[in-house]
Amino acid sequence: MIQYIIKRFFMMILTVLLIATLTFFLMHSIPGSPFDEDRTSNPTIQENLEKYYKLDQPLPVQYVNYLKAIVTFDFGPSIKKPNESVNNLLARGFPISFELGIVTILVAVLSGVTLGTLAALRHNGIIDYLAMTFAVVGISVPNFILATLFIQVFAGQLGWLPAATWQSPLHMILPTLALATGPMAIIARLTRSSMLEVMTQDYIKMARAKGLKPSRIIIRHALRNAMMPIVTIMGTMLAGILTGTFVIERIFAIPGMGKYFVESISNRDYPVIMGSTVFYSTFLIFMLFLVDIVYGILDPRIKLHKKEGESS
Amino acid sequence: MTNMKDVEIKDEWFTPKSKNMVKAEMVVRPSLSYWADAWRKLRKNKLAMSGLLFLMLLAIMAIFVPIFSPYLVTATDYPNQNKAPSMMHWFGTDDAGRDVFTRTWYGARISLFVGWMAALIDFFIGIIYGGISGYKGGKVDLMMMRIIEVLYGLPHLLVVILLMVVMDRSLTTIIIALTITGWVGMARIVRGQVLQIKNYEFVTASKSFGAKTSRIIRKNLLPNTMGPIIVQMTLTVPSAIFAEAFLSFLGLGIQTPFASWGVMANDALPVILSGDWWRLFFPALFISLTMFAFNVLGDGLQDALDPKQGG
Amino acid sequence: MVREQAMQSNSMKQPAFDEKGKLKEKILQVEDLQVTFQTFGGVVQAVRGVTFDLHKGETLAIVGESGCGKSVTSNAIMGLIPSPPGKVTNGKVIFKGKNLTAFNKSEFRKIQGVDVSMIFQDPMTALNPTMSIGEQLTEGLRTHHKISKADAKTKAIEMLNLVGISNPHERLKQYPHQFSGGMRQRIVIAISLICEPTLLIADEPTTALDVTIQAQILELFAEIQEKTGVSIILITHDLGVVAKIADRIAVMYAGKIIEIGTKREIFYAPAHPYTKGLLNSVPRLDLLEEELQPIEGTPPDLFAPPTGCAFTARCPYAMEVCSHAYPVETSLFGQHKVDCWLQDERAKGIFS
Numbered sequence: 001m002i003q004y005i006i007k008r009f010f011m012m013i014l015t016v017l018l019i020a021t022l023t024f025f026l027m028h029s030i031p032g033s034p035f036d037e038d039r040t041s042n043p044t045i046q047e048n049l050e051k052y053y054k055l056d057q058p059l060p061v062q063y064v065n066y067l068k069a070i071v072t073f074d075f076g077p078s079i080k081k082p083n084e085s086v087n088n089l090l091a092r093g094f095p096i097s098f099e100l101g102i103v104t105i106l107v108a109v110l111s112g113v114t115l116g117t118l119a120a121l122r123h124n125g126i127i128d129y130l131a132m133t134f135a136v137v138g139i140s141v142p143n144f145i146l147a148t149l150f151i152q153v154f155a156g157q158l159g160w161l162p163a164a165t166w167q168s169p170l171h172m173i174l175p176t177l178a179l180a181t182g183p184m185a186i187i188a189r190l191t192r193s194s195m196l197e198v199m200t201q202d203y204i205k206m207a208r209a210k211g212l213k214p215s216r217i218i219i220r221h222a223l224r225n226a227m228m229p230i231v232t233i234m235g236t237m238l239a240g241i242l243t244g245t246f247v248i249e250r251i252f253a254i255p256g257m258g259k260y261f262v263e264s265i266s267n268r269d270y271p272v273i274m275g276s277t278v279f280y281s282t283f284l285i286f287m288l289f290l291v292d293i294v295y296g297i298l299d300p301r302i303k304l305h306k307k308e309g310e311s312s
Numbered sequence: 313m314t315n316m317k318d319v320e321i322k323d324e325w326f327t328p329k330s331k332n333m334v335k336a337e338m339v340v341r342p343s344l345s346y347w348a349d350a351w352r353k354l355r356k357n358k359l360a361m362s363g364l365l366f367l368m369l370l371a372i373m374a375i376f377v378p379i380f381s382p383y384l385v386t387a388t389d390y391p392n393q394n395k396a397p398s399m400m401h402w403f404g405t406d407d408a409g410r411d412v413f414t415r416t417w418y419g420a421r422i423s424l425f426v427g428w429m430a431a432l433i434d435f436f437i438g439i440i441y442g443g444i445s446g447y448k449g450g451k452v453d454l455m456m457m458r459i460i461e462v463l464y465g466l467p468h469l470l471v472v473i474l475l476m477v478v479m480d481r482s483l484t485t486i487i488i489a490l491t492i493t494g495w496v497g498m499a500r501i502v503r504g505q506v507l508q509i510k511n512y513e514f515v516t517a518s519k520s521f522g523a524k525t526s527r528i529i530r531k532n533l534l535p536n537t538m539g540p541i542i543v544q545m546t547l548t549v550p551s552a553i554f555a556e557a558f559l560s561f562l563g564l565g566i567q568t569p570f571a572s573w574g575v576m577a578n579d580a581l582p583v584i585l586s587g588d589w590w591r592l593f594f595p596a597l598f599i600s601l602t603m604f605a606f607n608v609l610g611d612g613l614q615d616a617l618d619p620k621q622g623g
Numbered sequence: 624m625v626r627e628q629a630m631q632s633n634s635m636k637q638p639a640f641d642e643k644g645k646l647k648e649k650i651l652q653v654e655d656l657q658v659t660f661q662t663f664g665g666v667v668q669a670v671r672g673v674t675f676d677l678h679k680g681e682t683l684a685i686v687g688e689s690g691c692g693k694s695v696t697s698n699a700i701m702g703l704i705p706s707p708p709g710k711v712t713n714g715k716v717i718f719k720g721k722n723l724t725a726f727n728k729s730e731f732r733k734i735q736g737v738d739v740s741m742i743f744q745d746p747m748t749a750l751n752p753t754m755s756i757g758e759q760l761t762e763g764l765r766t767h768h769k770i771s772k773a774d775a776k777t778k779a780i781e782m783l784n785l786v787g788i789s790n791p792h793e794r795l796k797q798y799p800h801q802f803s804g805g806m807r808q809r810i811v812i813a814i815s816l817i818c819e820p821t822l823l824i825a826d827e828p829t830t831a832l833d834v835t836i837q838a839q840i841l842e843l844f845a846e847i848q849e850k851t852g853v854s855i856i857l858i859t860h861d862l863g864v865v866a867k868i869a870d871r872i873a874v875m876y877a878g879k880i881i882e883i884g885t886k887r888e889i890f891y892a893p894a895h896p897y898t899k900g901l902l903n904s905v906p907r908l909d910l911l912e913e914e915l916q917p918i919e920g921t922p923p924d925l926f927a928p929p930t931g932c933a934f935t936a937r938c939p940y941a942m943e944v945c946s947h948a949y950p951v952e953t954s955l956f957g958q959h960k961v962d963c964w965l966q967d968e969r970a971k972g973i974f975s
Contacts, residue, residue, distance in 0.1 A: 015462050022471070026478045136611075140604035142554050144561050145577060145596040148584050152592060156585045163585065202748040208703055209743075210763035210814070211735030214728075220762075224753050243469040247561060251581065265477055266563055277474060284467050300753060300798040325944035326969040 005293065012289050019281040024066050027270050028059060066274070075275030080267045086275035093257030094279075096166055097245050100256060103176050104241055108183035113230070115184070116191025117223065123196060131188060138185025144247040147178035151251070164253040175252045179244045183237045187230055194226040201225075224298065231295045235288040242284055350539075353616035360612020363605035370420055370602060377417035386410070386569040394588050404590035406579060415571035416594045422572040423553045423602060426487060430552035431545045433491040438498025439541070445499070446506030457503070460496055468493040472555060476564040486565055490552050501544050539617035546610035550603040557599055573599040650821055650854055651677040651700070656714035656724070658695050661707060665926045669695040671878035672714070677822070680848065682855040684869035685880075686862065686901070688922055692878040693858045697824045699724075700856070701741050702731030718822070736763040740815035744827040746807035750799035756810055757795030764817050782813040785850070786843060805836035812843065819851065826858045841867050862905050866890065871958065874898045877922055877933035884959035894953075894961040897934045932964065940965055942973065 057065070069075050075086035119131040141149075154174060155163030162171050198204065199222055207221045249258035257276060264272035354360055389409030397404045403412035445456040475489040559565035560574025568575060573595040580591035658670040670692040677683050685693045698704050700716050702723065716723040719738065723731070743749040751759060760782065761775035770778075776795065783791035786809040799807060808828065815823060825844070829837040845868055848855060859865060865872055865886070872889040874882040874897065882895040893899045900918040920937040923929055932938070935945040944964050953966035964970055 011461065015466065018462060019466055019471070023474060026474050029478060136604060136607055137600075140550070140607050141596075141600045142557055142603070144558065145592075145599060148577060148581060148592050149596060152584045152589065156587075202743045202745060203751040205703065206741070206743055206749045206811070206814070207751070209701055209735055209741040210766070211732040211737060212762065212766055213732070216762075216766070221751055221754070225751070239467045239469065242467065243473075243558075246473075247558065250562070262562055265473065268477070273474075273477065277470060280470055281467055284470075298753065300755075301800045322944075322947075323969055325942065325947055326964070326967070326973060327943050328941070328973060 004296065008289055008292050012285050015285050016282050020070055020278050023274050023277045024063055027274055070278055076271050078269055078272050080269045086271050089260050089272060090257060090275065090279055093255065093260050096254060097249065097256035097258055100175060100179065100245055100248070100254065101241055103172060104180045107176055107180040108187055112184040112187025113191050115188040117195055117218070119188065119192045120195035120199065132192070135185040135188045138181045143178055143182055143244045144251060146181055147175065147248055147251045150174045150178050166254040175248050175254060179241060179248045183241060186233070186237065190230055190233065191226060194229045195222060198222045198226045228299060231291060231298060234291045238287050239284055242280060350616040354612050357612040357615065359608045363609040363612070366601065366605040367609065371424060373417050374420035374424055378414060378421065381411065381414040383411035383414045397590050403594045406591055412590060412594055415576060416598055418571045419573040419576060419595060420598060422483065422566060423556060423599065426483065426556040427549035427553040429487045430490045430494055431548040433487065434495045434498045434548055435541070435545055437491065437495035439502050441495065442499035442502025443506055446503035460499060463496050466493065469555065469558070472559065473564060476559055481565060481567055483566065486556055486559060490555055494548065494552070498544055501540055505540055543610055543614045543617060546606060546613055550606040553599065553603060648679050649676050650679050650718065652717040653700065654715045656696065656699060656716060657712045658699050658704060658709060659712050660709045667925045668928055669878055669925060670699065671928060673880050675873055675880060675883060677854050677856060679854055680852045681870045682848065682857055682868055684857045684859060684865040684872045685875055686859055686865055686872060687875035688860060690922060691875045693875050694826055697826055697856060697858050701739055701824060702726060702735060737767045737818045738820050739822045739824065740820040742811055742815050742823065742825040742828045745831040746804055746811050747831065749811050750807055752799055755796055755798055760814050760817060763814065767818055778817060782817050785847070786813045804832055805839060808832060808840055809843065816847065816851065820853060822856070823853050824856045824858070829864055830861065844868055862902065874901065877928060878925060879933070879962065881934070882961040885957060888957060888959040892959070894955060894959070894966065895963050896938045896940050942970060
């Protein structure tokens, strides 16, 4: 297990380094200086600016500085908002985005697993039919479409819920639902098919033959095994939710990290873009690492895989 | 052990039974080829078939509506801005007086084009990479899989966004950006399929006849790996369509006078509370229907192409 | 080969008779059991009227080809027929004076694992891969008898010792993948016996195992039966297994028991052409030059079972009567009974 964690950890570092490097060279492959658009600035001002942002140094030096910045987690000041550091932006935006993300994941996993399990237990019944129809629709409607539709209907026409910002639990309902519906639908479908498969397994028959209560058979015997495929797709799903926060925060005017990131893209505010990209990827890759460990805990076969040289 | 008491047993029945009908028990079902059988199963799946029908109609409309429409996609008509649907403008107009009906079908063009191109390019890269990796095996496979593992850990859409920031914002760039990250999934599936089938007896058989590697891949492996690959392609299309719309919605894709469903939704964002519902409704409806159609078609294909499933 | 085994093992095993030569008490009576399955293609009549008894401490083997209804019969006794699509449409299963076919699910749960236990075919899949052996052993015990964790553990260790697993203390914490196939089947047996059931149903318990391990597991069954006096219903298609441990044999074909009798009666004087065919299709080392005789053809479609004897189409001795009416049951010597028109007076002399 330890060996496995160490191996995954190095993979993680490698991936972070890769994406950091990729980001750096992509940003520097853009011809010209980020201040070219500022027509008012004269050459001296521009030079001073470049000095301030250390853009006058040769590329390798800049790269080393950049790597240092990543390790020390100091991305310097923003270009468009000079008195604001990237760190400040991240520190202000991240907690909000994190909150949105966590609530979304909770909603998606809890309701997705419940829905999928109910559908599997009532296979070919009316619940199954409704749940799966909902799931295909949920997968098909993009989150930003859902978000705008929600605002139009629930905030606009019905006026039940606030349309924007992030102030109270009431404000959280629409953005969370818009962001959670897709992952929820995916989880529901996966839980259902995985559950249907698990329920035909001999060990479930055996559990029945022991005369156990149905609740114990489902929760203790079936669900844990049925969760395996869901844990495996958690990584992709987290990435989806993370990028989803970009649009959701923009639509609902939530002052999270996603909103700053999208703004920095349209402003071409490179330090912010680089800082957030590195931060996002590190965060995501770390989450994938955690998911891997959770998988190892859920499935006892993983742990001793190396030691006993036995799989299946 | 029950007795059939109601049947009278006649003495003359106690004679050896004629043998001619003894072997008539065999159940005969016409044996169909893999593809014919898959098509038969797919046709029985009503949802998948309606998805297919919708997509064909969509393609036809996407091709012809922008050609025959009296309005140009980019043509502005400021006196007629934000008009509700009418006989003149079936889906209404936007804030520059552009015809939403024409723009919707133009958007369908963009979506379908991006979707299919991304799927096709993914397919070619994936099949080459995955095919080589799976077929060669050993160290080559190990190394190629390591690379995939690292790439798989990257947050795709984030990379795509970065690429879009750097490159100029055109359709080609969107497709390039999507395929740079998108082929990995396909390569994995192809490799898995190849590994599974590589050791089948018929491959060993053709190897022992001295067939060349390329010939083995082309003649034996490819036809047998197609099922899951086709499914993966059908599911790549909607995710590419989603990605394009997502990028355009963030202002990173197609730019405004031109239309894509994402652009239209983005443009509609400021007016969603003002009651101009048609601005959002039509692009939203069509993107959702299209993704729905691809998803149900993909599901249907998955069931139909799985040789293990009966019925 | 098979017959020799039958001879040898007979002396080892306790017969189903007590000292006075009387049959022991009946613990299970199955009467005209019928089970159907609703499918897309129609209704499958999987079990079409099965009747047999089981005595205390006895091993009854139910043999037949796959799909003949032997597993469905045992599932019906256990209350494990998935409903829908399955349904017990007729008949009684009388166990300890109660009719199980009238039981609902929660009534069944009170006897499942306690009075009636089941062993499944493949030990590789019968154990939950994500639960420790200890928990899988004790959960049934703790559900049915409210006992403490420590007591349950003691009992579990006792059971592992009984089935011959060393170091039971440490083994309890381990997971199924850390055991070999034979070990897992021992564990499955331990699980099924932990509540001390009176009836054990073993569904092809050795089919998935290596031949050498098969023998060990069969010995274990004999040993356990001697120690605990449990009655066993053994579902199998392997006549070698039957020869080793069965007291009586019921031969099933197309959802019916077509012949039933003691092991000797069935092996030495098979009366039904299907039973004869089955015995002739077993490889025999003692008769090298004799060719194996597989039974030609396939079993009938149970969507529309034939009116008469279901074996008619494959039977070398088929008569006109066979396709018109199902044969009356004929009692031969002892406990031997067969459903075949060849036993009818009017059939004598036709095939000689």
